[in-house]
Each structure stands twice: as structure tokens, then as C-alpha cells.
Amino acid sequence: MKAVQIVKISEMRVVELDKPVVGTGEVLVRIKYVGFCGSDLNTFLGRNPMVKLPVIPGHEVGAVIEEIGNDVPAGFEVGMNVTLNPYTNCGKCASCRNGRVNACEHNETLGVQRNGVMCEYAVLPWTKIIPAGAISPRYCALIEPMSVGFHAVSRARVADNEYVMVIGCGMIGVGAIVRAALRGSTVIAVDIDDKKLELAQRIGASYVINSRAENVHQQMLEFTRGSGADVVIEAVGSPATYVMAVDEVGFTGRVVCIGYAKNEVTFQTKLFVQKEVDICGSRNALPADFRAVINYMETGDCPAEELITRIVEPEKALDAMMEWVANPGKVFRILVEL
Template identity: 65%
Template sequence: MKAVTIIESQKVAVLEKDKPELKQGEVLVKIKYVGFCGSDLNTYLGKNPMVRLPVIPGHEIGAVVEDISVNVPESIKKGMSCTVNPYTNCGYCPSCRNGCPNACQHNETFGVQRDGAMCEYIAVPWQKVIVDKDMNPRDFALVEPMSVGFHAVARAAITDIDNVLVIGCGMIGVGAIVRAVLRGARVIAMDMDDEKLALAKRLGAVNTINSKTEDVHSRLYEITNGSGPDVVIEAVGAPVTYQTAINEVAFTGRVVCIGYAKTEIAFETKYFVQKELDIRGSRNAMPEDFRAVIEYMKRGTCPKDELITAIYRPEEAQKALAGWAENPGKVFRILIEF
């Protein structure tokens, strides 16, 4: 079978791999679409310390159930469209014992700590397969990245009385915007790209801030009547956006961090104490976040076509990643179609 493989920094090839054989309790899925995410781009650029090359990237999966082994529930049938929860969980670490398998201490995510799904077939435990008769494989490929944003909103415990600033309107930020709006919050979207901000507005953001052309502090002061946002969700992973989150959040506010910076960051730590802040990490997503995204997408209000920047064949993966690296601010999601 074909498998897109990042061989070394900025070198991608399509290699031939053996088709996986089913083990007891596993499902063989035929891959239709796989999305490239930021971690894949960092792997391509040689900036992902968690990856050991060569690696098959991809954990944003739209697929069809190809075959089923024994001991798989009857609810999973051949021919069903599906996605796959791409994280592992050990079951015994502190995170797993506390009911947070998404943050498993020993997690191995597809395309990062282990080979991913950018190939023609993968075999996975049935517990990781999510099927829905009303979804198609292309739409399923958008579920995982949006679920990461949904999970951040859950971590922030957002309600309808919150002013929420989402920093970064890429795919994960979009998920956070959508979920916060669904919870009734007033959302402020911040980015440097006007097209992304316009989409955020259509998704329900009440206010937008272009951090490249506007004074962020002045605009937030105006929008929140001087209080600052109750919640800030950081979905970029840059020193300046982390600092903005801490500096601008309201007293006794919550800061939720999804992105992680590649360098150390200096903070005014007095704000941690003076504001009595809750600073929370948000990693991956829970099964209920996947289900919530699927239900949202089935409503028919999600602008799915706008979230797909381009679709490439496996042989064009190098071109896709190189183009993204040259113009990162203009990409929502790039899909590889098998």
C-alpha cells in the first residue's frame, strides 16, 4: 500500500508498505482523507522534537470500515464512514486514573510518537473507531482538529456569562470559537489575517481584532468595558500570544493553553498572583469532544468547504507541505486524498 513518509527535514516520499493484518478486536479502515496539521508541518521543517524520522504523518482521519475481526461490536459494520481517535492511553498513569485519557503520560499520537494514518489502510482497536451514518469521510477528516478546540472550551468551563478571547483563528481556534458560541459566550476572535477573522465572525464571534493592525489592549479595554476577557484561549503557541493571554485576561480569569511555544517565555509572574489566575493546559480531546463536533457538523451550519484550503494526491504531499511552510497564515486545513 502507499504511505506518505517524511524521510528527513523537508523531504517527503510515497513509499510502499505492507497492508496491515487484522488482530482480534481490531478494525481495518480504508483511508479516504487525512489532514495535515501543525505538528506535521513542524515535523517536515525539522522542528518537532517528539518525532523520530522517518515517520508516516497524519492523525486527522476520514475513512471507511474495510474489514472487521472477531470481538468487534455489531454497531461497527463494513462500509461505514468513520474517523479514528488517534491517541493511545495506558490506563494506569495519573491522567488515566483520573479519567483523562487524552492527557495520558505515555500517549502516542498517530504521526508523532508512532506512524500515522497517511497511508491506504490502518488497523486499530475497535474502541478507537467512531462511526456515523450521516457523516462522509471528507467531513470526518475535520473532526479531530475541531475537537481539540472544543476540549479547550471544556477545560475553560465556559458559560453564557463569559467574555472569551480566542487567540489564533486556525482550525483549532475555529473549534474553540464554535464551541464557546454554542455555550452562549460572547467571543472575541484575534488573528493577523482578515479572511480568518471574517470567518470567525460568520461562526458567531461578536468582535474581531487584527493584532497586526490594531492595538490589542485598547480594543479589549473597549470591548470589555475595561475588565478584560474572563477567559483567554491561546491557540497559536508563540511567546507574544502567551504573554498577551496573561497580560490581558481579567482578574480571576482563566487562561487555557493549546499551542506550545518552541522557545522559553518570560512572564510578568506578578499577574499570576495579583489576578489570582487559573492557567490550564489543554491536550488533545476526549471522546465526548469528538461526539460534540460530529453533532455540530451534522446540523448543516458548519462552513466545511471554507475550512478546506486544498486537497492533494499522496504524490503531491511534498508540494503541499512546502506551500504551507511558505505561507502558513493562509491555511486552515490541507487534505491528502487516497
């Protein structure tokens, strides 16, 4: 079968692999679409320390069930549209014992710590197969990244009388904006791209700020009537946006960190104490977050087509990645159609 492989830094090619064979308790899926995510970009650029090259990327998946192994419970059918839960959990670490399997100490995500599924077929345990109803495989590939944003909103315990600032309007930020708006909060979206900010308003943001062109602090004071944000969700992963999150959260507010900053971040730590701010991380997503995204997409309100920047065949994956490297702020998702 055909697969895309990141061979070494800045080198990607199409390779041939054996088609996997379904086993007991497993499901064989025909992969239709796989999205490139930020971790794949970092792998390609040599900035992902968790990856050992060569590796098959891909964990944002739209697929169709092709074969079902023995001892798979009812509820799975050949031809069913599905997405995949791409994380593993050991069941023994502190996170797993506490029921937060998304943050397993020994997690191996598809395309990161182990080979992903940017290939024509994949076999997974039935527990990692998520039925997606009438959602097309094309749009199923958007479920996982949006679920990460949904999970961050749950971590933040967002309520309907709160101001929620979302820094970064990429795919994960989009998920956070949607989920916070669905919970009835007043969402303030921040980005440097006006096109992304315009979309943010259409999916639920009440206010937007272009941080390159506007004074973020002044705008935040105006929008929140001087109180600052009750919740700030950092979905970029840069020192500047981490500092912004702490600066703009209000007293006794909550900051949720999704993005990985590649460099050290310097804070005025007195703000942690003075504001008595709660700061927490948010990693991956839980099955409930996947279901919540599916429920949202089934309403028909999701502008899914606008979240797809480009669709390419495997042979054009390298060209698409190079374009993303050149213009990182202009991409929501690049899908590879297999």
C-alpha cells in the same frame, strides 16, 4: 499499499507498504482523506522533538470501514463513515487514573510518537474507531482538530455570561470559537489574517481583532466594558501570544493554553497573583469532544468546505507542504486524498 512518509527533514516521498491484516478486536479501515496538522509541519521542519524519522504522518482522518475482526461489538458496519481517535493511553499513569486519558503520560499519537495513517489502509482497535453518521469522509478529516478546540473550552468551564478571547483562528481556534459560541458566551477572536477573522465572525465570534493592525488591549477594554476577558484560549503557541493571554485576561479569569511555544516565554508574574488567574493546559481531546464536534457538523452549520485550503494526491503532498511552509498563516487544512 501507498503511503506518504517524511523521510528526513524537508524530505517527503510516497512509499509502498504491506496492507495491514485485521485481527481480533480490530477494524480495518480504508483511508479516504488525511489532514496535515501543525505537528506534521513541525516534523517536516525538524522542530518536533517527539518524532523519530522516518515516519508516516497523519492523524486527522476520514475513513470507511472495510473489514471487522472477531470480538468487535455491535455498532460497527462495513461501509460506515468514521474518523479515528489517534491517541493511546496506558491506563496506569496519574492522568489515566483520573479519567483524563487524553493527557496520558505515555500517550503515542498517530504520526508523532508512532507511524500515522497517511496511507491507504489502517488497522486499529475498535475502541479507536468513531462512527460519524452521514458526515462524509472528506469532512471527517476535520473532526479531530476541531475537537481539540472543543476540549479547551471544556477545560475553561466556559459559561453563557462570559467574554471568551480566542487567540489564533486556525483549525483548533475555529473549534474553540464554535464551542464557546454554542455555550452562549461572547467570543472575541484574534488573528493576523482578515480572511480568517471574517470566517470567525460567521461561525460565532461577536468581535474580531487583527492584532497586526489594531491595538489589542484597547479593543479588549472596549469590547469587555473595561473588565478584560473571563477566559482566554491561546491557540497559536508563540511567546507574544502567551504574554497577550495573561495581559488580556481579567481579574480572576482563566487562561487555557493549547499551543506549544518553541522558545522561552517571559512573563510579568505579578499578574498571576494580582489577578488571581487560573492557568491550565489543554491537550488533545476526549471521546465526548469528538461526539460534540460530530453533533455540530450534523447541524449543517459548519462551513466545512471553507476549512479545506487544498486537497492533493499523495504524489503532490511535498509540494503542498512546501507551500504551507512558505505561507503558514494562509492555511486552514491541507487534505491528502488517498
